Amino acid sequence: MTSDYELVMGNDTECQFLCGRNVDRYGLKRARELIDNGYVAEWIVDNLPGATSFVTIDKSRKYYAAGFKLGHKDYSRTTGNPRYFINNHVTIVIRWRSAPGRDGEKGGKVIVGFEVYPKSIGDEYWKYEGCPEDVRNVEYGMELYLPPSENTTAKAQPTSSSSYAPPRDEEDMDDGATLTIPYSYSVYYRAETDVEWANRWDLYFVGEEGSSKIHWLAIFNSVFIATLLTAVVGVIIARTIKGDMKTFSKDGGVEEGKLKLKLKRPRNGTKSPKTGEKESISLLDQNGDADNDADVSSDEELLEDLTGWKLLHGDVFRSPQYGGLLAPLVGSGMQLVFMASGLLLLSCLGVLNPSWRGGFVSVGFSLFIFAGIFSGYFSGRVYKTFGGEDWRKNTLMTAILFPGLLFTTIFILNLFVWAQASSTAIPFSTLIALNFLWLFIQLPLVYAGSWYGYARAGSWNHPTKTNQIARQVPQQSWYIKGMQSVLISGLIPFTVIFIELLFVFKSLWQDKSGYYYVFGFLAVVFLITIITVIEVTIVATYLQLCAENYHWWWQSFFIGSGSAIWIFAYCVWYYFTSLHIHGFISSILFFSYSFLACLVYGLLTGTVGFLAAYAFVRRIYGYVLAATSLGPQYMPISKDSLLTTVARGSSAIKAD
Numbered sequence: 001m002t003s004d005y006e007l008v009m010g011n012d013t014e015c016q017f018l019c020g021r022n023v024d025r026y027g028l029k030r031a032r033e034l035i036d037n038g039y040v041a042e043w044i045v046d047n048l049p050g051a052t053s054f055v056t057i058d059k060s061r062k063y064y065a066a067g068f069k070l071g072h073k074d075y076s077r078t079t080g081n082p083r084y085f086i087n088n089h090v091t092i093v094i095r096w097r098s099a100p101g102r103d104g105e106k107g108g109k110v111i112v113g114f115e116v117y118p119k120s121i122g123d124e125y126w127k128y129e130g131c132p133e134d135v136r137n138v139e140y141g142m143e144l145y146l147p148p149s150e151n152t153t154a155k156a157q158p159t160s161s162s163s164y165a166p167p168r169d170e171e172d173m174d175d176g177a178t179l180t181i182p183y184s185y186s187v188y189y190r191a192e193t194d195v196e197w198a199n200r201w202d203l204y205f206v207g208e209e210g211s212s213k214i215h216w217l218a219i220f221n222s223v224f225i226a227t228l229l230t231a232v233v234g235v236i237i238a239r240t241i242k243g244d245m246k247t248f249s250k251d252g253g254v255e256e257g258k259l260k261l262k263l264k265r266p267r268n269g270t271k272s273p274k275t276g277e278k279e280s281i282s283l284l285d286q287n288g289d290a291d292n293d294a295d296v297s298s299d300e301e302l303l304e305d306l307t308g309w310k311l312l313h314g315d316v317f318r319s320p321q322y323g324g325l326l327a328p329l330v331g332s333g334m335q336l337v338f339m340a341s342g343l344l345l346l347s348c349l350g351v352l353n354p355s356w357r358g359g360f361v362s363v364g365f366s367l368f369i370f371a372g373i374f375s376g377y378f379s380g381r382v383y384k385t386f387g388g389e390d391w392r393k394n395t396l397m398t399a400i401l402f403p404g405l406l407f408t409t410i411f412i413l414n415l416f417v418w419a420q421a422s423s424t425a426i427p428f429s430t431l432i433a434l435n436f437l438w439l440f441i442q443l444p445l446v447y448a449g450s451w452y453g454y455a456r457a458g459s460w461n462h463p464t465k466t467n468q469i470a471r472q473v474p475q476q477s478w479y480i481k482g483m484q485s486v487l488i489s490g491l492i493p494f495t496v497i498f499i500e501l502l503f504v505f506k507s508l509w510q511d512k513s514g515y516y517y518v519f520g521f522l523a524v525v526f527l528i529t530i531i532t533v534i535e536v537t538i539v540a541t542y543l544q545l546c547a548e549n550y551h552w553w554w555q556s557f558f559i560g561s562g563s564a565i566w567i568f569a570y571c572v573w574y575y576f577t578s579l580h581i582h583g584f585i586s587s588i589l590f591f592s593y594s595f596l597a598c599l600v601y602g603l604l605t606g607t608v609g610f611l612a613a614y615a616f617v618r619r620i621y622g623y624v625l626a627a628t629s630l631g632p633q634y635m636p637i638s639k640d641s642l643l644t645t646v647a648r649g650s651s652a653i654k655a656d
Contacts, residue, residue, distance in 0.1 A: 009109065016186070020180050020181065023179050038069075042067045045111060053115050070086065084144045089120075092116055096192065112195040112196070124140070125138055222525055225496050226531050226535070229539070309546050323382075323383070331375040331446075348523050373449035413592050413593070462618065462621075464621050500525045501570065509574075538612060541555070561601075
């Protein structure tokens with residue numbers, strides 16, 4: 001809101017009386033609580049925050065911290081009880097310089113600094129509806145204290161006696177007594193030639209300059225980890241997988257136009273009536289005819305070397321359970337990827353900066369709503385790939401699932417903030433407007449994207465067909481099982497971002513300025529994190545396939561989002577070790593918003609991991625086709641499926 005302070009450019013004001021406010025005992029109690037909890041007042045002039053001025057340790061430079069204290073706390077010399085004083089006079093210093101270009105030639109000025117120096121002045125120094133006699137020479141401050149009395153308007157007791165100490169508890173809170181607090185201000189304009197208008201925010205970040213080395217250390221740490229993972233993925237693709245392809249092409253692949261497998265006869269199999277030897281089984285040739293020249297296998301001959309991930313060709317693309325839930329999550333994740341990428345790009349280009357108040361949140365909401373079309377597209381296409389038929393139901397779930405959870409949680413948290421009468425509460429009209437944007441703009445965009453992805457683009461083609469009978473998954477190693485795999489894999493991306501995460505937390509929760517501004521570093525770390533998530537998911541998916549476990553759809557999503565669990569654990573550790581938050585409501589808000597932030601991050605990285613694993617799986621099974629020079633219908637079937645078909649008495653076996 002606009003204040004009652006009046007500033008006229010270039011006109012100094014020695015002292016100006018503002019007002020006198022009558023405060024009852026409840027108001028005094030609330031003021032003492034705010035001072036005790038370190039609250040500050042925030043003012044804005046020309047989109048520049050009112051700042052408390054500090055100097056560096058070596059006194060070579062000064063820097064700013066947004067806001068100024070409401071008052072200060074002292075202790076009685078005799079009793080040791082706390083005493084609270086309110087800052088009821090402020091000295092405002094506006095620093096200016098000539099405007100650049102023709103405006104400066106015409107006498108135009110721009111503001112490059114806004115400093116506020118608060119002071120507490122006791123009641124005995126004030127004139128009636130006027131300024132103090134001398135604001136510079138003040139010995140006693142304005143204490144927030146009312147003595148027990150009848151229904152009268154009281155003034156603060158003199159504080160000259162060192163033996164005076166107010167009681168710890170208020171008495172007769174409803175006795176109608178009030179304390180009159182006078183307010184005044186001084187204004188001075190000073191020319192500043194060392195600060196350019198374009199760089200006027202630099203003073204708010206001078207105290208963070210020494211942290212640039214740590215930022216570079218974080219970048220080096222991230223690059224080092226990503227490089228190691230890249231080497232691992234390169235070895236897997238360039239040597240292991242291609243080596244498997246070479247072996248398969250040589251031993252179990254195409255020989256004179258025929259795809260042949262050798263199999264030991266099952267225990268209940270039959271012997272050849274002529275030779276008494278166990279019969280061998282060969283697949284159809286490329287023309288679909290039975291191989292009349294089937295090789296005869298002895299008891300010692302084993303099935304050709306088809307092991308590990310190659311055995312899953314008939315099950316690896318089997319639709320997952322609860323695919324109708326995974327598709328909307330992937331769609332919402334792509335929506336968040338677009339929003340995060342857009343915000344980082346605009347911040348790095350300087351379009352979004354602290355001088356644009358509320359710009360980061362406003363642009364973020366706009367990008368999120370616009371990205372609904374991408375959410376619908378990817379959700380519809382993944383849903384079609386899973387074999388879904390009711391695309392309208394999938395569209396509705398995509399548009400409501402994550403945005404609805406986000407809106408509902410914020411609304412419930414906002415009720416707690418309203419109950420505390422906090423100025424950070426979102427107005428009810430804003431919530432209605434957000435609900436309108438959600439239902440009448442984002443929902444149609446999701447519908448359009450989903451229709452195009454499902455009906456026009458269609459499903460992604462798979463290089464192999466799926467068997468009718470699912471394979472039995474063998475016993476898995478402990479590090480491949482669900483939660484263990486997620487936690488181990490999620491720890492690697494967390495090590496990439498945890499240093500930069502410390503700066504983000506410090507800016508949001510501890511810094512007086514409350515601004516995070518090094519978006520260049522954040523963008524680099526974000527990019528490296530995405531690369532790390534992709535590589536970790538590929539490695540984990542490959543190990544899972546080698547263990548003959550084809551349930552990789554959900555697992556790849558959880559592995560990609562695994563670092564969100566570590567980030568939330570880091571939030572809990574940060575709360576107990578670095579923050580001094582008191583009160584149930586404040587703690588609920590911290591953990592709730594931290595959970596929402598981790599949920600957004602996990603959904604984003606989980607989607608990236610899922611799509612990376614999907615592309616990887618399609619690629620490696622495409623390599624199999626390239627090695628065999630056959631179509632999907634001629635892929636060798638698995639041992640279990642082949643034995644099942646033989647047991648049923650089929651005379652000719654065609655790979656499916």
